[in-house]
Amino acid sequence: MSRSTTDAPSLPATSPTTAGTTGRTSRGPKAPRTFEQANRRLKWLMLSPALAFVGLMIVFPLIFTVNLSFTDAFGAVNADNRYIGLQNYADALTDVRRFWPAAWRTVIFTVVAVTLEVVFGLALAMLMRKAFRGMRMVRTVLMIPLLATPVAIGILWLLILDPTNGIANHLLGFVGIPPQEFLGSVSQSLPTLMLIDVWQWTPMMTLLLLAGLTTLPEEPEEAARVDGATAWQRFRHIILPMLWTTLLTALVLRAVDALKTFDILYATKGAGGGSSFEVETLNVYAYGLTFDYQEYGLASAVLVLFTLFIIGVVVLLRLRSGRKSA
Amino acid sequence: MSLTRPATPGGPDRTPEGRASLSLAGTALSRRSFGKLLVAAAGTAALTACAPRSGTPSPDAPLRVMAINHVWSQAISAYFPEFEDMIGRRVSMQMLTADQLSNSYNVKLNASATDIDVMMVRALQEQLLFARNGWMADLTDRVEDTAFDWADFQEAPRDRSITRDKVLSVPVVTERPALYYRKDLVEGLGGAPQTLDDLLAMSLELADRDNGQFGFVGRGQRAGAVSQWSSFLYSFGGDFTLADGSSGIGTPEAVAAYEYYGRLLHEAGPPGATNMSLEQAMPIFAQGKAAFYVDADAIYSNFLDPSISTVQETVGFAPFPAGPAGSKPHNIPSWSIGVNAFSRMQDDAWAFVQWASSPEMVARLQAEGIPGARQSAWSDPETLASFPPELAETMRINAENGIGHDRPEVIQVGRARDIVGRPLVAGILGEDVGPVAADADAEFRDFLDRDNRQQEF
């Protein structure tokens, strides 16, 4: 009789356990099959509401989006529409005025913001690694930006960065820097929003990496220290490699969210990403296509392309880390 | 929001001992709270089942009016009791901002919602699209009622109410651009400018931007600016589309108009102008920081309101200055009312439209300072008495010269405004307008091709 045929990932052939990926206690050879088979109905019963929900809310709509992307749907949702094949995709991919700049902005925003978040997050995690008085308070402080509502954060920074009334220009004035337009300027808007994103999400990286750091074994570090390695050498050759998987996972998750950033961009610059579309990323663009232009067919095509892009990024990063999908 | 996938048997805080010690409290807590959760979930599910149910409207059901938050809506709501007595039904009006209203219409009408009866729409913005979607009831026969006097409506707004030979809305508020100016500042310069050249010269003269005094303020945010800019476009001799229907924004006249407005704001205007809609530009003039302001004449009351304005005594109103092609401001029905095609109270809804836009009501509202669309009201000196005399004269002159649209007359007004607005924003930012206008012209041509195909309905 074979082992449970359902869902256990590949395991060492010798152990017929139903253990998870790490460290669960194993049972004897007979028990899992009886337990599994006896409770097959139960487990599907427990899982089915979640599966059904996901199916209804994702699978059907996804298929619907793909279908819609091949039509010229426009104006009203129950208006007639015709199939026009790949026309929408062609229109999107040849649109150098809105689509490609939006794609470019999406990439730039994500790369810069996430890189800074990883670097600062790692630095801060290293700083906070050893316990200190007030650590709990610092962790509390760190949690607030990442849990706060992006729209509220947008409003807050609109005030701080206001060219005439904001404290930022006031403080810059003390060090002799002339007042900047920040979110009021076409060229400065996207970089400013990147920095706001960094401000909001570095704590997330910090906390994730800190959790990773605290469970690293000390022996390798201790040994390196005894051998005379400097702090930087210890970091580069001992800590970083051990932290790598955590780092990469955090990176993937943050990157996916950064690609999809919407709230803070829309709250601060409004529809179309500002008068010169200066912060219009793919997400903002797709939103505008749908709800400002009512061009449902084209919007669906853009969304399909966007989704494929995100999946591509995830796959790429996962491949680079050499891990199998979790 | 991001998480990593848990795989290890708990982190530092979740030792078995720790859990066991929590379990005593946890057991009682979690079974009870789980039960509570179920009840909460069931309860809220029941709550949410209170979606509006369709069926024949009961006599108690109110007539639902969806309106923009506007002086007209506020004024007419004061007279609701009179109407309610007349038809024996309550009126319930919901006031929203323009964006919220658009959004609501999109959402509700796509669902063929029956919970709107009377709709306040912008004839130039959404009527064509709504008509194509079949969302507005045909009022053609109803307006023929002699007491209603359809012919009394001014020609331009009246034409705009008709789509594909069907009357779909009735205009209740009209709008023209007023040149708001500071009487004290123009005194030394010979009074309000009469030509666009003078306006530019005076704005530059009066600008003292280092000290926070701007020569000119106006809308600069892409979509909102286009409608105000249209008057400049017309006065330079251009239009969004040419007589043959092709794009007009690449013509020398259009480029001149782009450059002109761009110069006004770039050299004499406040910083960050490209982020300014009505809501941001208006306070700047109201607080005395600008010499000139061009925007809808309907907002004049803001400048006479002591709680927000420091220029009550010094504000002046002038007709739109003349450009190379004369003074050609827009004179448009900014807001109209129509009947939702899916409404179950079509007759009562029409009764409301009829009452709210009747000659008597329009005259009454105009006497309270709301510019309507009926010629009879405009000809009646009493109704004009509520406006400051200079403003009344301004409105009259502007109406005479007025062109009936302030944006491209297409179905996809949103996209069109974005295309047409690009050279405008470039000009305001001080960039070279020529190439941008040429590119926008090409984009607009493609757009018009597609839009014309959508127009076949």
Add this chain to the structure above:
Amino acid sequence: MSTVATRTPGSPGPAATTRPPVVLRPPRRSPWGWLRALAITVVSLIFAMPVVWMIAAALKTNVQVTDPSVGLIFSPTLENFRSILADGEILRSMGNSLIVGVASTALSVVIAVPAAWAVGRFSMQRTGSVVLVARIVPAVSLLVPWYYLFAQVGLVGTYTVLILSHMFVSVPLILWIMIGFFEGLPVELEEAARTDGLTAFGAFWRIALPLAAPGTATASVLAFIFSWNNFMFALILADENTKTMPVTLFSFISYASTDWGGLMAAAALMTVPVVLAAVFGQKYLVAGLTAGATKG
């Protein structure tokens, strides 16, 4: 012979690195320690100051807010809060946020916790992953069909559709956290219960679930916070009666753009539950957020 030369002065011994609780350091004052403390202080200020500024601005008058030289010394006033709460719109939308948040969290817990137990207990990793796909797919790509489908059945603008869309975010989140919890529970407890005569479901209900209470609580709080913060879904799927706080806040920006005091007060109201959660639940929330960052 051990060398001591490379020991970084001021750092505590190795034993202290694994446990977060406070460790008393030797009373040596050393440059690195000071530098580190300074750096941490500066960083903490960078993250805390903007939020402090927001609350301060909410308590200032508009004149004071628009004058950047007025710092943190001023006499506070509650006028901004009074004025924005006056017309009831903000309160209504806070109520909506609360309703949608509680309902979507509750329903998500009901769906996701048993599913997490099943995935953890029966090692159904692959099936579990299908549900977690929801994490990767951008919600925006579902907005058009959601809007389409919900519009045609007339659900747009109801609480139902908001709750459903928020659950789309909460269910994977709670699943994610709870799978780890259940996997971490030793099987013996449940097995012992079953030998005592309980069914597998009984073991779940009476043993596993209570033990997972802290995890459930954490996951619920996080799910509620993300529902509270959710902007895009309500922006599109809610109407005037059901719109949530972020949407109200957003429209506030455009029509009250010069009322900075009011805007800040609204933003502060929005952020209150978050701050409360962070202050009181910091330990659990951090654990929930970082669950599984420590992979073997």
